[in-house]
Amino acid sequence: xxxxxxxxxxxxxxxxxxxxxxxxxxxxxxxxxRGEAFxxxxxxxxxxxxxxxxxxxxxxxxLGLGExxxxxxxxxxxxxxxxRLRELRGSRIGMIFQEPMTALNPLSPVGRQIAEMFVLHQxxxxxxxxxxxxxxxxxxxxxxxxxxxxxxxxxxxGGMRQRVMIAIALACRPDLLIADEPTTALDVTVQAxxxxxxxxxxAAKGTAILMISHDLGLVANMCRRVAxxxxxxxxxxxxxxxxxxxxxxxxxxxxxxSLPRLGERSRRGRQRLREISGVVPSIAAYPSGCRxxxxxxxxxxxxxxxxxxxxxxxxxxxxxxxxx
Numbered sequence: 001x002x003x004x005x006x007x008x009x010x011x012x013x014x015x016x017x018x019x020x021x022x023x024x025x026x027x028x029x030x031x032x033x034r035g036e037a038f039x040x041x042x043x044x045x046x047x048x049x050x051x052x053x054x055x056x057x058x059x060x061x062x063l064g065l066g067e068x069x070x071x072x073x074x075x076x077x078x079x080x081x082x083x084r085l086r087e088l089r090g091s092r093i094g095m096i097f098q099e100p101m102t103a104l105n106p107l108s109p110v111g112r113q114i115a116e117m118f119v120l121h122q123x124x125x126x127x128x129x130x131x132x133x134x135x136x137x138x139x140x141x142x143x144x145x146x147x148x149x150x151x152x153x154x155x156x157x158g159g160m161r162q163r164v165m166i167a168i169a170l171a172c173r174p175d176l177l178i179a180d181e182p183t184t185a186l187d188v189t190v191q192a193x194x195x196x197x198x199x200x201x202x203a204a205k206g207t208a209i210l211m212i213s214h215d216l217g218l219v220a221n222m223c224r225r226v227a228x229x230x231x232x233x234x235x236x237x238x239x240x241x242x243x244x245x246x247x248x249x250x251x252x253x254x255x256x257x258s259l260p261r262l263g264e265r266s267r268r269g270r271q272r273l274r275e276i277s278g279v280v281p282s283i284a285a286y287p288s289g290c291r292x293x294x295x296x297x298x299x300x301x302x303x304x305x306x307x308x309x310x311x312x313x314x315x316x317x318x319x320x321x322x323x324x
Contacts, residue, residue: 004071012026013066015063018284025047030227040226044280057089072175094169096162096169096178096198110153112130114136117129117172176209230251235249235292242313248318290320308320311323
């Protein structure tokens with residue numbers, strides 16, 4: 001079996017606050033193969049984005065790395081120097097951030113922001129880099145790229161800004177692309193275009209994808225394997241088809257059941273979408289036992305008292321006392 005491109009092993013991320021240290025993320029482990037699309041899903045506040053920032057080496061106080069290893073292509077990078085991390089970002093790992101309007105520099109034309117990747121990581125001259133930036137915009141299907149490279153972010157639509165982010169992230173053909181909620185605030189039609197574009201470009205470049213989203217349907221449509229995260233822990237990991245067909249954790253089942261289904265109204269009449277009651281607990285107030293137990297209709301005394309162990313599910317896992 002080939003070694004994974006990215007291996008996250010027993011990752012812990014700490015949060016300093018009110019004179020105490022809290023575990024924002026605990027025992028998170030997953031692997032991504034070369035060219036593979038892997039999904040990480042869960043509600044806002046469950047730890048998905050800070051896990052991605054840890055992989056990028058972008059955690060800032062009050063967040064910090066605790067135990068665990070992050071291995072990229074055989075190299076441990078969790079304690080790499082700032083200089084080494086700058087080398088890796090852009091050249092080996094690219095990232096599409098949640099909100100392109102805040103991720104892009106509002107004072108710099110988008111063409112220059114793309115060109116900077118070629119200058120920093122491939123020692124290109126600025127003239128050559130600007131030519132390559134124009135071609136990068138053409139690859140992400142921005143119309144009139146020779147004109148758009150001079151535009152500032154505020155002159156572009158949300159969908160166009162997201163395409164610029166993809167062009168920056170993939171400019172130097174990285175081995176891994178981290179896409180953190182890449183379709184946030186985009187309408188459904190543009191969402192589909194962005195996802196198709198990412199998949200097409202990554203397939204052409206052989207780039208692996210870590211897809212982070214709260215939308216299980218979107219992730220399962222793009223990824224071969226999916227991990228479900230809740231309150232700082234991965235509670236289930238399976239193949240995308242198995243996640244939909246046989247979810248084993250109550251939280252995963254709740255996410256799947258909350259998805260709208262075509263034809264449901266014609267078969268059953270008008271019905272409310274199902275929902276998961278309650279909210280994700282704060283980092284400083286995780287419940288004892290299973291962290292999902294206050295919201296779980298199947299919770300028993302053992303769920304409220306004892307954290308569940310990890311149980312293997314073929315090539316996946318589940319963290320639930322009653323997964324059977």
